[in-house]
């Protein structure tokens with residue numbers, strides 16, 4: 082069903098307001114220099130978990146967990162993501178999706194069945210290549226953002242990882258203004274966890290951005 086690189090059996094932070102398990106989908110075609118899960122990028126490796134094992138695990142957690150998070154890597158890369166979501170949803174779990182929006186058409190198919198999305202928006206859309214290494218990646222992310230903002234039943238968080246070696250203060254401000262113009266209701270700046278990033282950039286920038294969004298957070 083899915084090519085999985087691993088699972089976290091219990092989290093209270095990856096799906097706000099829910100106790101959930103996290104499924105890490107294997108594979109991502111982008112090359113963000115700060116990627117937090119580089120071991121999940123390759124697609125030419127066998128799945129670490131059989132889907133039947135995941136289903137057994139979830140069956141035993143009905144009543145204890147209330148959500149399942151599809152994370153990665155990049156879940157939208159999985160051709161059978163929709164089938165997997167439908168199967169998990171049929172067990173009564175709420176569904177969260179962590180994505181960078183790399184395949185908007187696939188996002189459009191799963192959105193009707195998803196309850197919460199954490200969407201990474203990595204840079205001003207015309208500057209995406211600086212972060213992902215791929216020309217045109219910003220247009221995919223922009224299309225996915227618009228799909229999400231038009232899916233009014235889905236709760237969400239838009240987040241940007243701030244790597245000062247890739248994005249300047251002006252980049253972040255330009256992006257934030259553009260997101261506020263689209264009426265994004267929750268925006269989060271995340272500190273890059275690379276060892277050489279010593280500046281707590283999100284909190285510094287956040288002082289200027291708080292007023293732009295109904296909900297804003299600078300997260301370490």
Ligand code: SF4
Nearest residue numbers: 109111113116154181
């Ligand atoms: S989109 Fe996400 S998973 Fe893919 S390379 Fe970038 S940070 Fe890593």
